[in-house]
Amino acid sequence: MWKRRTSPRMKITGIRFGTSYLYKRLYNQKKLEYKARTGRLKMLDSGFFEDQTYGALQKAWLAYIISCKKDDWERRKYYATVIQKLEGELGLKKYDFPEIKDIAAEFLSEYRADPEIQSVPTEEIEELMRKSDREFWRSVRGEG
Numbered sequence: 001m002w003k004r005r006t007s008p009r010m011k012i013t014g015i016r017f018g019t020s021y022l023y024k025r026l027y028n029q030k031k032l033e034y035k036a037r038t039g040r041l042k043m044l045d046s047g048f049f050e051d052q053t054y055g056a057l058q059k060a061w062l063a064y065i066i067s068c069k070k071d072d073w074e075r076r077k078y079y080a081t082v083i084q085k086l087e088g089e090l091g092l093k094k095y096d097f098p099e100i101k102d103i104a105a106e107f108l109s110e111y112r113a114d115p116e117i118q119s120v121p122t123e124e125i126e127e128l129m130r131k132s133d134r135e136f137w138r139s140v141r142g143e144g
Contacts, residue, residue, distance in 0.1 A: 044089050057086040077103060 035041045035051075042050040060082045067075035080097035087094045 046089050053090055
């Protein structure tokens with residue numbers, strides 16, 4: 001048996017997209033139907049299910065870690081904001097990122113002349129930026 005597994009004539013194949021892919025898709029569909037039948041599907045305000053949001057949060061954390069290892073500051077800021085937004089939708093405690101403080105500092109530097117904005121604490125500015133999604137995502141993406 002061991003000779004058969006280590007034989008040089010055995011073709012080594014990677015991930016197959018045939019039957020195993022279809023099986024996973026069918027399994028996930030059945031799991032979703034079961035959760036819908038038993039009332040375990042929870043729709044969030046964003047229009048996505050709770051399971052989908054947890055999956056997105058996991059992917060965002062992975063992308064954040066990768067961007068930290070590659071020292072990509074712009075992507076770190078972007079994924080830090082995505083993580084905080086998803087944590088807010090799920091009702092989890094928001095992780096405190098240094099990148100978010102940097103975005104708030106950039107926002108404050110843009111409005112140096114306005115004394116009302118300069119007197120507002122950084123935490124309130126972060127919350128205001130999160131609430132106004134359009135402006136917040138523009139500042140994250142670096143759009144003017």
